[in-house]
Amino acid sequence: MATLVQEVDILRKIPLFSGIDPVKLKLLAFASERVEYDTGQNLFRQGEVGDAAYVIVHGVADIIVETKDGEIPVAEFKDNAFVGEIAILCDVPRTATVRAKTKLVVLKIKKEHFLGLINDFPELGIEVMRELASRLSNTTNELSETRRELEQSKSK
């Protein structure tokens, strides 16, 4: 039987939460729901308004982009992956569909719980900000890299 302690361990492996005090993580784990999905069930669909993020405890999930021509799987997520986290930080529609590829066990973290935690412990917000900033810097780097490559290939 899975207990909070194990779940806290899983949460700690997620970069966004890595800097958070274990007691707070335990609280987050306590408040989050452990949900099981059968193969083929959707966690959420592209375009929906998101209200929760998911941590994959075990199993594999497909990330699928729905286009006019049909569904295109773009990636796979495995254990300890954090899915749909953008939705709990800001109000944007889901950018992709996430579907269980195998039997899937996830921790469902509701937006209001996550924000409530930050509300009561502002230092958490700083941790999250730090993590997001480092992601942004990575993405910016990658973007300029890609741009440069694009320029180079154009000029050829």
Next chain:
Amino acid sequence: MEPNLLTYIWKNSKKEQTVALLIILASMPTYFLSLELPKQIVNGPIQGVGFDNPGDIATFMRITLPLPDFLYSGEPIVLFSGVDFERVGYLMALSISFLILVSANGIFKLIVNTFKGRMGERVLRRLRFQLFDRVLRFPLSRFRRTKASEVSSMIKDEVEPMGQFIGDAFAMPLFEGGQAATALIFIFLQDVYLGVLTIVMVSFQAWLIPRLRKPIIKLSKQRQVAARTLSGRLGEIVEGISDMHVNDTSNYERSNISSILNRLFFIRFELFKRNFSIKFLNNFLLQFLQFLFYALGGYFAIRGTLDIGQLVAVIAAFKDLPGPIRGLINWDQKRTLVEARYSQIVEQFASDSLLEPEKQTTTVEKVGKITKGFSISNLGVVDDTGSTLLERTSVEIGVNENVAVVGPVNAGATHFSQVLSRVILPTSGRVELDDTPLEDLPEYFTGRRVAFIDGNSYFPQGTILESLTYVLKHQPIIERMREGKAKTAHEDFLNEARLTRNSELDFDAEWIDYENIGIQDQDKLISRIREILVLIDLEEDIRGLGIRGSLDPKIYPEMCEQILQARQIFRSRLKVLGFDSFVEPFDPEKYNDQSTLGENLLFGTATTPSFQSDNLASNTLIREMLRKQGLEQSLFEMGKEVASTTVELFGDLSANNPFFDQLNYMQADDLPEYRAALARIGEGSLDGATKEDQELVLRLPFAYTETKNRLGLLNDELKDKIIETRKILRSALSELEHPPVAFFDPDHYNPAATVIDNILLGRVASNVAEGPERVFQAITDLMDELHLTDEIFRIGLDFNVGTGGKRLSESIRQKLHLARSLLKQPDILIINQALNTLDAKGQKKLLEAVLDKSRDSSHPFGIIWVPMNPALSQVFDRVLLFKDGELVADDTPAKLVNENELYKSLLAN
């Protein structure tokens, strides 16, 4: 109705009033004898008057005519010469006859009171029924100004005091008046002056008191109106309770009721004051008269004009006077009060446009069908504010036509449909149905042959089936067979109903006229209803209610059996369905991981509060059981663990943090209490803690679910112990006369649970995506497969709609109104902007279904429909277009759409 209460009472109970009077008269001799005897017992055998020598005898049962001393003081007139007794025997004989007389007296009193009481109740019943009957015959327009709760307050409460008065209405004044008159005559005979004096004083009283009472009558009318206003306002506030909440007007309402209560208080207080002053004045006047007797009479006696013997006799006679006079005054006071009430009520129920009773009678003949239809000429309607709703409207509508009536808002389409259905009355012109003016047709014709629905979605409390069949209950069809006691009770009912002119129709008879709608019995009725509900897309909703409804094993034993079978099949298929990982059936031998520990222990649903899960920790029986099983200490430790973890996790959170929603075993406000309790208990054991702390801590494990709370506190050893305790608890509780728990039992139907819970008899894990939905679908499919849908539908029909039908959504209620108007199989169906809670697509779908049905050759019927959306009129054969209260076009929609600008613009919107 008679404007005067006494006339009303006399008219409705003269025979009984006379009998009551005769019984009272017949009881008089025994009454006087029983007053006379004690004197004889004391004087005779006890004091020994006439028993001076041993061996003396006395005569018993020598009966003389009982006349008051002041009427006759000569030798007693002997009626029976009697039997001789010696002293002790005489005492016994007298005492025993005293006992007999007193008993006879009591019995007379009992008879008189019972008789008067019954008489009063009968007149009261008749009055109430008469008032109610008038309510049923009032013109509909009247109810725009009448509050429902005021009507009920008038019929129920305001007439109540009359019941007590009715029995005394005539007997009392005659009896008391007779006594007073006798005494007066005697005074007259003794001395004319004193007689005149008495007459003058009494007349003065009789003149003065009614004058003093006038303001009392006025006040009591005011009290009645104020009390009625109170109940009217209370009714209104309860009906509009949500308005009060959403607008924060609770204090406005409080102040409103407070002001009404204040008015009521001062009216009542004023009444008291005046009543007591009148009482004082009355007593004073009587005593003043006595003063005059002593002073004047004495003066005359001293002067020698009146001899002393006469004066003593007059004063003795006068002593008999105040009682009856006071009685008369009291009676008159009561009379004025109830008279005031009565006239107030009669005023309220007066109406010159009551429907004639013949229009509402039952009929033995079969009601014929409508053959021609409506013929309207020069119809005009003006409302009570004087504005014109309809004018110069002439049109013919055949019986099987389908007609849409449209127009801009308030152009007359709605009112036109209301006139045809008799909801509003025409002010001018003629509306005929089958060549008879509509107002001359009895309700038993229009009520059965014409159906009308509008946006109204009200249903009285009852089952869905009752709500649907209401429209078929015009008169009793099949008498109910009664045997033995029930038969005599029914005969009593009929007898009393006849005596009080109440309705003699049997409420418990079969009222549904199956034959009239072409079916034979209830089974056919159910399938007819089902067809209709399928047609209007409501059948599935009803089955949904059925599967979530409960059923009584006593009424449906077979169905319960089938549901038990369904349970076994469902359980055997859990694996095939892939539900085995998240559906956990209740098994008496296993710990159910999806349930709380308390539920696992109790293993059933509590039927008394003390066994509900919140109260298990303070339930002495449970605690004792836990202690015996050695569980109490370990549960206490577990509770401490839960408490300390929770305090650690949640302690620093603000109380409105959404995390607290996840805390199912504790409230945010409880945290400080638990923190304090933990500090007090420390490392201590159960026995060291106070009773309050013990209960506080033990409450936690009972609400704990491992799969949900995941604190890792349950091990197999503990689970086994709980199962063991569960069994012992069960056998102990089962022995009780009324077991406080309905146990989960795989082999029995649980009447306290719903159908779906009975099939499931277990828990669905909350942590599986769409788990409950999948289970519901699987169980619905299983019902189909086992051919139980009929039964489920039947259970759904037994769903209680709640007051006003509020347990159903408004759209379902509106659809039910449509369903029952179709069930009636009318010749003409009038629909006025009904179904407005449905979306455009839903309205169109229903309209098409109903139109389709109306063209069914076996039962064709006409439709006059005022659609919410004018565009819907295009599917009708004919369209009546109203503008400013006048019919401006009457044609096929195809033509109108080409030629009529107004119609075009209506469709465009």
